[in-house]
Amino acid sequence: MSRRVLDLSGRRAVVTGGSRGVGRATALLLARAGARVGIGYRSRSEAALQVVRRMHELNSAGFALAGDLTREADVEALFDRADDAFGGVDLVVGNHGIWPSADIPLAQMTLEHWQRTLKVNLESLFLVCREAARRVADGGAIVVVSSTAAQRGETFHGDYAASKGGLNSLVKGLAVELAPRGITVNAVAPGWIETDMTEEVLSGPGRTKALESIPLGRIATPEDVAGPIAFLCSDLARHVTGEVMNVNGGAVRPG
Numbered sequence: 249m250s251r252r253v254l255d256l257s258g259r260r261a262v263v264t265g266g267s268r269g270v271g272r273a274t275a276l277l278l279a280r281a282g283a284r285v286g287i288g289y290r291s292r293s294e295a296a297l298q299v300v301r302r303m304h305e306l307n308s309a310g311f312a313l314a315g316d317l318t319r320e321a322d323v324e325a326l327f328d329r330a331d332d333a334f335g336g337v338d339l340v341v342g343n344h345g346i347w348p349s350a351d352i353p354l355a356q357m358t359l360e361h362w363q364r365t366l367k368v369n370l371e372s373l374f375l376v377c378r379e380a381a382r383r384v385a386d387g388g389a390i391v392v393v394s395s396t397a398a399q400r401g402e403t404f405h406g407d408y409a410a411s412k413g414g415l416n417s418l419v420k421g422l423a424v425e426l427a428p429r430g431i432t433v434n435a436v437a438p439g440w441i442e443t444d445m446t447e448e449v450l451s452g453p454g455r456t457k458a459l460e461s462i463p464l465g466r467i468a469t470p471e472d473v474a475g476p477i478a479f480l481c482s483d484l485a486r487h488v489t490g491e492v493m494n495v496n497g498g499a500v501r502p503g
C-alpha cells in the first residue's frame with residue numbers, strides 16, 4: 249500500500265506548456281506522485297524531451313507533443329495522444345500562456361496585440377477546457393493557471409489581466425457544469441515566478457519592485473506553484489471546486 253499522502257498513482261494527466269517553467273515543474277511533480285503525464289508545448293522540443301526523460305527516471309510513463317494550442321486541431325491531437333498512450337485522461341492542467349513584457353498603456357495598445365494575448369491565454373484555454381470537459385473521466389480534475397493580475401489588474405498590461413480574468417470566470421461556470429460528474433475545476437493564480445517569462449524584468453531593476461510587493465519576501469519558484477496545482481489534482485482537494493487559489497506570497501496590492 250502506498251504511504252504517500254498525495255498519491256496520484258493510476259491517474260492520467262495532460263499538462264499544457266509542460267516544456268518549461270510552471271508546466272515543467274507540475275509535470276514532474278505529478279509524475280513523482282505516480283501519475284502518467286503527457287505534456288503539450290509549442291516548439292521547444294529539446295526542453296520537452298528533457299522533461300519526458302526526467303519523468304522516465306521517476307518511473308513514470310510520459311510523452312510530449314508539439315502543437316499550437318490556439319488551434320482546435322492541435323488541442324484535439326494532444327488529447328488523442330493521451331487516449332492512445334494512457335487509454336484516457338483524469339487530470340488536465342491548462343497552464344500554457346504568454347505575458348508580453350513591454351509596458352503598453354491601454355491608449356497605445358494595438359488591437360493586434362490585444363487579440364494575440366487573448367487568443368493564447370483565453371481562447372486557447374477555452375479549447376483546452378472544452379476538450380477536457382468532453383474527455384476527462386468522471387472523478388477527474390481540471391486546473392488552469394491564471395494570475396494574480398486577474399483580480400488586482402495589471403497596469404500597462406491590460407490585455408494580460410483581462411485574459412486571466414476571463415479564465416477565472418470560465419472556471420467558475422465550468423465547475424458547476426461538471427460537478428454532477430465529480431470533476432473539480434479550479435484555478436491557481438500565481439504572482440511573480442522565476443521563469444523564462446519574467447527573466448527580462450526580474451534580471452533588471454524590476455526585481456526590487458516585484459520583491460517589495462511580496463510580503464513573504466521572495467519571488468516564487470515554479471515548484472512553489474506546482475505544489476498547489478498537484479494538491480488541486482489530488483483527492484485531498486476533492487471537495488474544492490470553482491476556486492481561484494492565490495499563490496503569490498501574500499501580494500495583494502494593485503500591480
Ligand code: NAP
Pocket residue numbers: 264265266267268269270271288289290291292293295315316317318343344345346347368372393394395396437438439440441442443444445446
Ligand atoms: P514559460 O516559462 O514562458 O513557458 C510557457 C509554456 O507555454 C512553454 O511550455 C511554451 O512552449 C508553452 N506555450 C506558449 N504558447 C503556446 C501555444 N500557443 N501552444 C502551446 N504551448 C504554448 O511560462 P511560465 O512562466 O511557466 O507560465 C506558465 C503559466 O503561468 C502561464 O499561464 C502564465 O501566464 C502564468 N503565470 C506566470 C507568472 C510568472 O511570473 N512567470 C505569473 C503569473 C502567472 P515552448 O517551450 O515550446 O515555447
